[in-house]
Amino acid sequence: MLEALSGATRLFIIIGDPIAQVQSPGGITREFVARGRNALLVPAQVSVAQVDEFIRGVLLAGNLDGIVVTVPHKFGAFAHCASTTDRAGFLQSVNIMRRNADGTWHGDMTDGVAFVGGIRQAGCVPEGKRALMVGAGGAGTAIALALLEAGVSELAIHDADAVRRDRLLARLAGRGAAKLLAGSDDPTGYDLIANATPAGMKHSDALPVRVELLTPAMFVGDVITSPEVTPLLTAARALGCGTQTGIGMFAAGRAMMVDFLLHS
The missing domain is CATH 3.40.50.10860 (Leucine Dehydrogenase, chain A, domain 1)
Structure with a gap:
């Protein structure tokens, strides 16, 4: 090279x-x-x-x-x-x-379609799922739209900035049949948990959700690539949850990104 x-x-x-x-x-x-x-x-x-x-x-x-x-x-x-x-x-x-x-x-x-492609490759079928997404920034905004387009039945969005969260909820209104609502750090009752925040890049970061409330039936995805297995994913795997790393998300979207960059 x-x-x-x-x-x-x-x-x-x-x-x-x-x-x-x-x-x-x-x-x-x-x-x-x-x-x-x-x-x-x-x-x-x-x-x-x-x-x-x-x-x-x-x-x-x-x-x-x-x-x-x-x-x-x-x-x-x-x-x-x-x-x-x-x-x-x-x-x-x-x-x-x-x-x-x-x-x-x-x-x-492409963040949203890459995330959904990655979780599908990891065995998660988003159609009909109740999803909790943490983070209403650039990646979270894209992932929220992609989850709606993938057919989740409910999407709850949690962000420390309530104004940013509510702005995203208002923008997404009418983009699909899913129920939209403000979420929290409590994952109880959700099938799919998506972390679209930087929380986990440093071990001193607070966890994006209350991991003690995760259950083995939940699927947990993260956008962070370093560390590949974040504290959130470590906790989820210890419980037997299906997971997707940020590396998996990147791998799922890499060809699409290169197609775009090269006009392929």
């Missing part, structure tokens, strides 16, 4: 804060190589205060073809897109951006 790097290599970047935990640069770069493309994805640590200036600045790099966006920039990056897919436009957030022919950005949000 390294031997092929040259001045002709096409550049893609992933931006986030923090960035050290992301696992996608290697996986996406390997996917580029497997498709015969001389391209790579590299990480960039970018703060919220600097993200607008950074995105404007990288437009000057003529060999930069795309940006992958992670926490906490998915809503902010949306504002830099001249065009988006329908789902990204509805969600007003993006996790991938590619150059339009005129040099502007075109964005998409």
Whole structure:
């Protein structure tokens, strides 16, 4: 892979804060190589205060073809897109951006469909399930929409920011037949628990739900990639719950992301 790097290599970047935990640069770069493309994805640590200036600045790099966006920039990056897919436009957030022919950005949000694809691969059938999702940020917003489109019967959303939670509930109203409601950290009565927050990246983080109330029949999914098995998933597995890691979610969505970035 390294031997092929040259001045002709096409550049893609992933931006986030923090960035050290992301696992996608290697996986996406390997996917580029497997498709015969001389391209790579590299990480960039970018703060919220600097993200607008950074995105404007990288437009000057003529060999930069795309940006992958992670926490906490998915809503902010949306504002830099001249065009988006329908789902990204509805969600007003993006996790991938590619150059339009005129040099502007075109964005998409694949977190939701990747999460649902990952839980299906792990044996969870979301249709008819009662789901509790924690986190109404960029990933949570996308996952909520994807769960509704997958046919859950009920979706409860919990977020420490009640205003953000209620804004998401209002936006999703009428997007499907599922019952929508405000949730809590109590998973009692739910079939599917989704953590779409950063809680678990550090062992000192509070758990996103009350794990002592989990039962073996529940399925628990997490978006965090490092550590791959978060404290939430450790507790869920100890009880015999089915689980999906953030790595599983990324693997389920990787081909879709590369298709978009490469216009495949």
